Amino acid sequence: MTSTLTAAPVPAAARSADPRRGPAARPDVRFRSSRPDLLLCGALLTAILVVQGWNIGQFPTLSDDEGTYLAQAWAVQQGHGLAHYTYWYDHPPLGWIQLAGLTWIPSLIAPDAMTVATMRTAMLLVSAVSAVLLYVLARRLWLPRWAAGLAMALFGLSPLSVVLQREIFLDNLAVMWILLAFCLAASPRRHLWHHFGAGIAAATAVLTKETMLVVLPALLVTMWRFSHRDTRKFAVTGAVAACALIGFSYPLFALLKGELLPGEGHVSLWEGITYQMSRPGSGFVLGEGTGSNGVLRSWLYYDRVLPVGGLACAALLLLTPRWSVTARALAGPALAVAVLAVVALRPSGYLPAMYVIQALPFLALVLAGGAASAGHAVLNRLRRPGEARPLVLARRSAAVVLALAAAGYVLPRWYEGDRTAMTADANAPYRAAAAWLSTEVPEPARTRVLVDDALWLDLVHAGYRPGLGAIWFYKADLDPAVAKTMPRGWRDLHYVVASPTVRRDARDLPTVRAALENSAPVAVFGAGEDRIEIREIGGAERT
Amino acid sequence: MSLLIGAISLALFWMAAFTLWWQMHAWRTPETLASTRFESPAGGERLSFSLLLPARHEQLVLEHTIDRLLESGHRDFEIIVIVGHDDPETADVASRAASRAPGGRVRVVVDTHETKNKPKALNTALPHCRGDVVGVFDAEDQVHPELLAHVDHAFTATGADVVQGGVQLINFHSSWYALRNCLEYFFWFRSRLHLHAAKGFIPLGGNTVFVRTAVLREAGGWDQDCLAEDCDLGVRLSSRGRKVVVAYDADMVTREETPGTLMSLLKQRTRWNQGFLQVYRKRDWRELPTFGQRMLARYTLMTPFMQAFTGVVIPVNAAAALLLDVPVGVAFLSFLPLVTAIMTFVFEIVGLHDFGTQYGLRVRLPHYLKLIAGGPFYQVLLAGAAVRAVWREQRGRNEWELTSHVGAHLTREDVPA
Numbered sequence: 002m003t004s005t006l007t008a009a010p011v012p013a014a015a016r017s018a019d020p021r022r023g024p025a026a027r028p029d030v031r032f033r034s035s036r037p038d039l040l041l042c043g044a045l046l047t048a049i050l051v052v053q054g055w056n057i058g059q060f061p062t063l064s065d066d067e068g069t070y071l072a073q074a075w076a077v078q079q080g081h082g083l084a085h086y087t088y089w090y091d092h093p094p095l096g097w098i099q100l101a102g103l104t105w106i107p108s109l110i111a112p113d114a115m116t117v118a119t120m121r122t123a124m125l126l127v128s129a130v131s132a133v134l135l136y137v138l139a140r141r142l143w144l145p146r147w148a149a150g151l152a153m154a155l156f157g158l159s160p161l162s163v164v165l166q167r168e169i170f171l172d173n174l175a176v177m178w179i180l181l182a183f184c185l186a187a188s189p190r191r192h193l194w195h196h197f198g199a200g201i202a203a204a205t206a207v208l209t210k211e212t213m214l215v216v217l218p219a220l221l222v223t224m225w226r227f228s229h230r231d232t233r234k235f236a237v238t239g240a241v242a243a244c245a246l247i248g249f250s251y252p253l254f255a256l257l258k259g260e261l262l263p264g265e266g267h268v269s270l271w272e273g274i275t276y277q278m279s280r281p282g283s284g285f286v287l288g289e290g291t292g293s294n295g296v297l298r299s300w301l302y303y304d305r306v307l308p309v310g311g312l313a314c315a316a317l318l319l320l321t322p323r324w325s326v327t328a329r330a331l332a333g334p335a336l337a338v339a340v341l342a343v344v345a346l347r348p349s350g351y352l353p354a355m356y357v358i359q360a361l362p363f364l365a366l367v368l369a370g371g372a373a374s375a376g377h378a379v380l381n382r383l384r385r386p387g388e389a390r391p392l393v394l395a396r397r398s399a400a401v402v403l404a405l406a407a408a409g410y411v412l413p414r415w416y417e418g419d420r421t422a423m424t425a426d427a428n429a430p431y432r433a434a435a436a437w438l439s440t441e442v443p444e445p446a447r448t449r450v451l452v453d454d455a456l457w458l459d460l461v462h463a464g465y466r467p468g469l470g471a472i473w474f475y476k477a478d479l480d481p482a483v484a485k486t487m488p489r490g491w492r493d494l495h496y497v498v499a500s501p502t503v504r505r506d507a508r509d510l511p512t513v514r515a516a517l518e519n520s521a522p523v524a525v526f527g528a529g530e531d532r533i534e535i536r537e538i539g540g541a542e543r544t
Numbered sequence: 545m546s547l548l549i550g551a552i553s554l555a556l557f558w559m560a561a562f563t564l565w566w567q568m569h570a571w572r573t574p575e576t577l578a579s580t581r582f583e584s585p586a587g588g589e590r591l592s593f594s595l596l597l598p599a600r601h602e603q604l605v606l607e608h609t610i611d612r613l614l615e616s617g618h619r620d621f622e623i624i625v626i627v628g629h630d631d632p633e634t635a636d637v638a639s640r641a642a643s644r645a646p647g648g649r650v651r652v653v654v655d656t657h658e659t660k661n662k663p664k665a666l667n668t669a670l671p672h673c674r675g676d677v678v679g680v681f682d683a684e685d686q687v688h689p690e691l692l693a694h695v696d697h698a699f700t701a702t703g704a705d706v707v708q709g710g711v712q713l714i715n716f717h718s719s720w721y722a723l724r725n726c727l728e729y730f731f732w733f734r735s736r737l738h739l740h741a742a743k744g745f746i747p748l749g750g751n752t753v754f755v756r757t758a759v760l761r762e763a764g765g766w767d768q769d770c771l772a773e774d775c776d777l778g779v780r781l782s783s784r785g786r787k788v789v790v791a792y793d794a795d796m797v798t799r800e801e802t803p804g805t806l807m808s809l810l811k812q813r814t815r816w817n818q819g820f821l822q823v824y825r826k827r828d829w830r831e832l833p834t835f836g837q838r839m840l841a842r843y844t845l846m847t848p849f850m851q852a853f854t855g856v857v858i859p860v861n862a863a864a865a866l867l868l869d870v871p872v873g874v875a876f877l878s879f880l881p882l883v884t885a886i887m888t889f890v891f892e893i894v895g896l897h898d899f900g901t902q903y904g905l906r907v908r909l910p911h912y913l914k915l916i917a918g919g920p921f922y923q924v925l926l927a928g929a930a931v932r933a934v935w936r937e938q939r940g941r942n943e944w945e946l947t948s949h950v951g952a953h954l955t956r957e958d959v960p961a
Contacts, residue, residue, distance in 0.1 A: 193573070229573075231574050232571045232572075232573070234894050234897065235568065235898075238890055242886070246887070253879065257875045
């Protein structure tokens with residue numbers, strides 16, 4: 002038998018006396034063997050799954066983007082490559098490749114189930130993993146058990162989260178990976194492999210949704226703080242190198258396909274990036290009447306507590322690292338919130354509705370951290386041993402009053418929001434339109450329809466030809482390979498399904514606009530702005 | 545073709561990944577790192593030491609080495625200098641030192657073998673050893689005065705049969721290959737050797753190695769026909785279940801120098817590689833109890849040859865994937881070995897930084913650049929040594945190509961870059 006010398010007593014404990022040096026005495030959190038943690042986390046997880054899962058297909062309204070990603074996941078499953086139209090480097094493909102894996106077995110059992118409303122169920126798994134990871138992360142960032150539970154509840158049960166996490170957005174997948182990266186970066190064992198894994202998970206997050214890039218500095222801060230001085234340089238360098246190397250696989254992929262730089266007759270990564278960077282701005286987020294402001298209002302409509310409270314707590318934590326252990330431990334998440342807020346404040350940037358998704362876990366963490374700090378301050382600040390009993394009672398009652406007040410403010414609002422999410426049916430027009438198109442059209446295989454991405458898979462299952470029969474409406478204008486099959490423009494089409502998205506985007510798409518103008522509704526589902534019209538292209542002119 | 549490239553890529557990837565992972569062993573967790581150090585000696589000194597110092601045409605450095613050893617703080621040790629009967633200059637230095645030293649602390653043993661090598665010299669001295677523990681040093685070694693006390697403690701605290709201390713090349717500023725050579729030592733003694741100790745299979749180093757005299761005698765001393773007698777001893781002892789302990793402290797390592805010329809480095813490396821090959825063929829490692837240990841032994845002893853192989857194949861493989869018309873997936877796979885190679889480079893840079901910090905040496909940007917630029921050339925050197933070793937072993941050429949020492953680490957030890 003041979004061995005190295007017996008481990009010397011870990012120097013960390015001795016060194017931790019100086020708070021500025023970093024981690025103070027590390028509470029040893031062993032999530033898997035801690036019964037109270039497992040019970041709390043399990044109970045919260047059940048609640049989250051019920052609230053998010055119930056009525057998942059009916060609310061919120063099916064989004065065009067969901068349809069895009071799921072359709073591309075379907076294309077991956079069918080072996081059509083990365084998309085059924087030419088993959089043009091709009092996003093790195095890893096997100097829908099994961100989606101394809103996630104929905105693979107269900108789609109084998111029931112191929113027709115591969116539609117947006119049904120496959121939202123798969124997002125429940127993502128939500129569940131993310132929520133558990135968030136709890137683990139909170140514990141690893143030294144939050145007390147109740148605060149970790151609070152973070153998980155904020156993250157999973159806020160009406161804003163419920164609405165957004167139900168949807169098939171790449172951001173939700175990316176959040177899962179970045180949470181894994183944070184968990185590994187704050188690993189209590191500080192194993193080189195864990196830090197390495199954090200780098201890999203972070204790269205996966207970025208390749209799932211490229212906007213995660215801005216969160217990486219916050220991850221680095223967390224890793225720095227939670228690594229040991231003696232092994233830090235190896236751990237952090239390893240993680241950064243791993244992340245960079247995996248990240249480079251995307252340009253390498255483009256290079257190997259000969260699509261790195263623009264050229265005649267092919268798409269390129271370069272053009273994909275310049276498109277994303279030059280998307281028309283949606284205005285200043287705080288400016289009255291701008292698109293960004295509308296997006297912000299829509300978030301605040303669902304929940305004010307998480308975004309506003311989280312922002313406030315992030316600012317507080319970033320300002321108090323000298324005095325608060327929690328602030329030091331949560332420096333990474335607080336920084337993430339700050340960076341995301343600054344990016345959203347760009348005056349001319351493009352702010353999509355799902356942008357807030359990647360901020361949700363960090364908002365929840367810092368809000369719970371702020372609550373933990375406040376609780377600690379009320380209960381223990383300036384406390385001396387043998388404090389008079391009345392004072393202790395006063396402290397406790399103050400804490401209870403604060404908690405009750407917070408609950409009294411939050412719970413009714415959340416109850417209302419979550420009740421809507423669990424009962425409202427926003428997708429009846431979509432379902433009706435899909436049913437109509439699959440039953441009322443005599444020869445789907447020979448019919449060409451302009452349709453938005455959310456309905457596209459329903460049509461494919463109904464027998465329309467994917468790509469050139471059922472056509473993503475904007476491809477008629479933007480994809481040369483599709484336009485080529487329509488030499489007579491709108492006259493080569495039979496139907497256009499005018500959903501809100503199609504009507505909105507038609508302004509910039511001449512062929513789609515012409516199709517709308519030269520068609521008449523044959524079936525209308527819903528009313529007002531949200532109605533879906535199935536419009537038949539004018540018969541006489543077509544022949 | 546695609547299949548071949550894919551298979552080679554995956555094999556290379558796993559090989560390089562394992563090697564890298566083992567190389568990083570000491571830094572896995574802060575606790576692992578803490579456990580690789582010597583514990584500071586507490587309590588009295590229990591053991592007596594016989595320190596063997598084989599010297600051959602090393603009259604220039606020998607005296608200094610003996611003087612340093614005599615400065616040792618330990619109470620009970622003897623130094624046995626082994627000189628050849630055909631090497632009067634070194635013998636003179638040795639006997640002068642013996643007569644000067646107090647209380648017969650230094651003795652001289654003359655090796656009369658017709659053809660000489662290190663194991664023969666060591667075996668010649670073994671019967672004369674009076675200490676509980678035999679320690680081996682080289683004539684050019686700089687030994688820390690506190691080392692013996694620490695080794696004593698390591699023996700008594702762990703009940704080990706063998707204690708291997710750290711050996712470190714210091715003169716990284718001498719040349720581009722010295723830089724890489726120093727770093728190799730750093731990773732080997734600082735990190736990898738601890739993994740071997742933990743796994744129960746260890747090729748020992750050539751000096752700063754301490755073995756209980758009884759254990760050494762029972763094992764029949766060193767193998768006189770092996771070109772890597774140190775490695776062989778470690779393999780034989782650990783295969784028989786002897787407990788080996790490794791400890792590394794930057795201020796307690798034995799400082800050495802890299803060979804003075806590229807050619808002598810090549811010769812030294814050839815000798816080691818050939819020695820590893822001989823140890824592999826002796827099959828003592830087959831007695832290791834577990835499959836994992838045997839695989840580690842097989843892999844470790846074959847490493848020089850795999851290294852040579854990978855150094856050549858990685859670029860060829862990547863080029864083939866890029867230039868030939870293979871599917872994107874396969875081309876992707878072919879980049880995997882490159883990924884591990886880059887990862888290794890990155891950790892080498894960090895290692896060099898750590899090396900500088902540990903030894904208080906100022907490593908500057910040109911050194912890092914040299915490290916990177918020298919990488920491929922060093923790989924060529926390693927490959928050359930591996931091929932040369934196989935060639936010589938095939939031809940049955942077994943003579944000892946000794947490395948000469950100029951003492952660069954003695955004069956320059958405190959002179960940073």
